[in-house]
Amino acid sequence: MSIITSIFNALPGAVAQGLIWGIMAIGLYITYKVLNISDLTVDGSMCTGAAVCVMLTIAGMPLPLAMVCAVIAGMLTGFVTGIFHTFMGIPAILAGILTQLSLYSVNLKIMGKANQALSVRNYDLLVSLQYIRNVPIWKNAIFVVSLFVIILIAILYWFFGTEYGCSLRATGSNLNMSRAQGINTSFNTVVGLMLSNGIVALSGALLAQYQGFADVQMGRGAIVIGLAAIIIGNAVFGKIFKNFAFKLLAVGLGGVIYYIVYQIVICLGIDPDLLKLLSAMVVAIFLAIPYWKKTYFAKPKKGGTKNA
Amino acid sequence: MKKLLAIILSAALIFSLAACGTTSATYTIGILEYSSHEAQSLAIQGFMDVLTEKLGSEVSFDRQHASGDANSATLIANNFITKNVDLILCDNTQSLQIAASATATTPVLGAAVTDYARALDVSLVSQSTGINVSGTSDLAPLDSQAEMITELFPEAKKVGLLYCSSEVNSLYQINAVQQYLLAKGIKCEEFAFTDSNDLASAVQTACDFADVLYLPTDNTIAECTGIIDDICHVTKTPVIAGEKGICTGCGLATLSIDYYKLGRQTGMMAYEILVNKADITQMPIEYDASCTKMYNTSIADNLGISVPEDYIPVE
Numbered sequence: 001m002s003i004i005t006s007i008f009n010a011l012p013g014a015v016a017q018g019l020i021w022g023i024m025a026i027g028l029y030i031t032y033k034v035l036n037i038s039d040l041t042v043d044g045s046m047c048t049g050a051a052v053c054v055m056l057t058i059a060g061m062p063l064p065l066a067m068v069c070a071v072i073a074g075m076l077t078g079f080v081t082g083i084f085h086t087f088m089g090i091p092a093i094l095a096g097i098l099t100q101l102s103l104y105s106v107n108l109k110i111m112g113k114a115n116q117a118l119s120v121r122n123y124d125l126l127v128s129l130q131y132i133r134n135v136p137i138w139k140n141a142i143f144v145v146s147l148f149v150i151i152l153i154a155i156l157y158w159f160f161g162t163e164y165g166c167s168l169r170a171t172g173s174n175l176n177m178s179r180a181q182g183i184n185t186s187f188n189t190v191v192g193l194m195l196s197n198g199i200v201a202l203s204g205a206l207l208a209q210y211q212g213f214a215d216v217q218m219g220r221g222a223i224v225i226g227l228a229a230i231i232i233g234n235a236v237f238g239k240i241f242k243n244f245a246f247k248l249l250a251v252g253l254g255g256v257i258y259y260i261v262y263q264i265v266i267c268l269g270i271d272p273d274l275l276k277l278l279s280a281m282v283v284a285i286f287l288a289i290p291y292w293k294k295t296y297f298a299k300p301k302k303g304g305t306k307n308a
Numbered sequence: 309m310k311k312l313l314a315i316i317l318s319a320a321l322i323f324s325l326a327a328c329g330t331t332s333a334t335y336t337i338g339i340l341e342y343s344s345h346e347a348q349s350l351a352i353q354g355f356m357d358v359l360t361e362k363l364g365s366e367v368s369f370d371r372q373h374a375s376g377d378a379n380s381a382t383l384i385a386n387n388f389i390t391k392n393v394d395l396i397l398c399d400n401t402q403s404l405q406i407a408a409s410a411t412a413t414t415p416v417l418g419a420a421v422t423d424y425a426r427a428l429d430v431s432l433v434s435q436s437t438g439i440n441v442s443g444t445s446d447l448a449p450l451d452s453q454a455e456m457i458t459e460l461f462p463e464a465k466k467v468g469l470l471y472c473s474s475e476v477n478s479l480y481q482i483n484a485v486q487q488y489l490l491a492k493g494i495k496c497e498e499f500a501f502t503d504s505n506d507l508a509s510a511v512q513t514a515c516d517f518a519d520v521l522y523l524p525t526d527n528t529i530a531e532c533t534g535i536i537d538d539i540c541h542v543t544k545t546p547v548i549a550g551e552k553g554i555c556t557g558c559g560l561a562t563l564s565i566d567y568y569k570l571g572r573q574t575g576m577m578a579y580e581i582l583v584n585k586a587d588i589t590q591m592p593i594e595y596d597a598s599c600t601k602m603y604n605t606s607i608a609d610n611l612g613i614s615v616p617e618d619y620i621p622v623e
Contacts, residue, residue, distance in 0.1 A: 013383065266380065275380055
């Protein structure tokens with residue numbers, strides 16, 4: 001097998017998986033970058049989305065409707081975190097951790113057990129590991145998930161351009177100033193968290209279909225992967241992509257890069273016990289690059305001595 | 309800086325994918341190992357041993373480990389399909405689900421996977437799945453295990469059933485054992501825990517409640533037998549374990565299936581599929597027929613219990 005063909009063969013799987021996680025990262029971007037809070041709910045809401053989608057599909061609901069319900073369930077989890085944070089005054093990180101913890105029980109109850117299969121043989125799923133090769137283009141997992149990413153970005157771009165969307169962004173950039181302008185910041189925070197977790201749940205629903213099951217453990221560590229995608233996307237495309245829509249795209253692509261690197265690690269046969277360490281190191285390096293650039297490689301400003 | 313990064317990344321990409329090449333052996337088998345677990349490793353070892361004995365250098369194994377992460381497992385499965393392996397071996401429910409999702413054609417065998425119907429969302433027709441998946445199950449006869457409790461402790465009134473709530477097969481076993489015990493008029497209580505963090509308190513509560521504890525074949529329990537032993541040693545609560553590994557760590561007795569043998573059994577199934585072109589869709593799920601009653605000598609000494617003759621010491 002030549003190198004070129006093996007490149008074409010091995011990558012699509014990683015790209016599809018990366019795009020699904022890219023959707024998750026776009027959801028996280030809304031809280032992490034736009035609202036400027038770290039929301040740990042995502043570790044639980046990802047599984048909630050998967051669980052709701054899987055259980056409703058098995059119960060006979062049409063898949064698109066089941067996915068809509070999954071998104072709504074995800075938004076509810078965001079609502080709970082939002083209430084914890086704004087109404088009950090719990091710090092955002094802690095509020096997210098509390099919701100995430102309770103979601104473990106909720107997800108178990110939704111599924112009735114720890115793991116529920118959703119086989120592509122029995123149901124007509126949107127995406128599956130099997131839909132990577134030898135399927136028509138409109139059924140290809142990469143195509144389907146890309147479509148999701150593009151539509152999602154378009155909707156978010158429109159939304160954050162509206163008057164209300166602007167007030168949401170303002171809430172994230174300067175809470176006190178926004179309040180001074182008459183913006184209901186608590187309400188906006190709750191809406192932002194709901195939006196974010198709804199998107200995360202959507203990615204969970206896609207992931208469950210892609211891998212063929214929902215598992216109560218599946219969202220564990222999701223936030224790290226999401227942050228990695230945001231950071232990698234920003235480090236690689238930050239200079240080229242200035243527009244908000246492109247920034248979201250960069251996040252999605254960040255997820256793809258993360259999974260391509262991951263696939264390479266697996267292909268290389270590096271001791272898999274070290275995988276977690278490696279992914280933490282990848283994130284740390286991508287985080288460090290912008291900082292190093294600023295500290296060690298920045299050119300001194302002109303007129304520095306004269307103005308001193 | 310950015311360009312440099314891009315160059316390094318793409319270089320890494322090309323070199324690594326070159327490393328993904330295939331080997332010259334007639335049969336390549338991908339082994340998708342989900343998490344490090346003594347019993348599962350033994351099964352994989354047995355699988356590899358029997359195939360090496362039978363096929364020698366004709367078979368090559370690509371054994372990859374997912375560190376308990378479904379995302380890594382998915383990428384590994386993707387890697388196997390890309391490399392066109394002849395067969396994929398999986399070691400637990402999740403890896404079996406992922407491999408079954410990844411391919412409708414490549415044969416997928418499970419070694420010591422507990423419940424195929426549940427894992428794959430299929431109904432078994434005369435023990436075969438009807439799809440490209442088959443394998444061996446590590447389900448020791450649960451009624452015999454429950455019987456062991458009544459045999460060793462005829463006086464027991466209350467049995468505590470401990471399991472990890474994130475493991476789907478544990479609940480299945482607990483329910484089966486509970487049904488049997490309830491029919492005998494023994495009171496049962498389930499004690500679920502989430503992970504190793506709240507295991508200790510669950511064990512403590514269970515020991516306070518129960519005369520005897522039953523632990524199913526559960527990966528989290530298998531990883532944390534030390535904690536359970538520390539608590540049960542003090543309260544002098546005897547433990548009946550679902551498998552040998554747990555019994556060695558903290559159990560008084562177990563009805564043990566031999567994972568190595570089960571792995572060899574799986575290896576023979578692989579041989580049938582690869583060499584004799586057997587149809588995997590019609591191959592029945594196999595079980596270990598020969599269970600042995602085993603007991604842990606040091607724990608029996610601590611409890612002051614002497615076990616019947618037919619129990620052999622677990623090493």
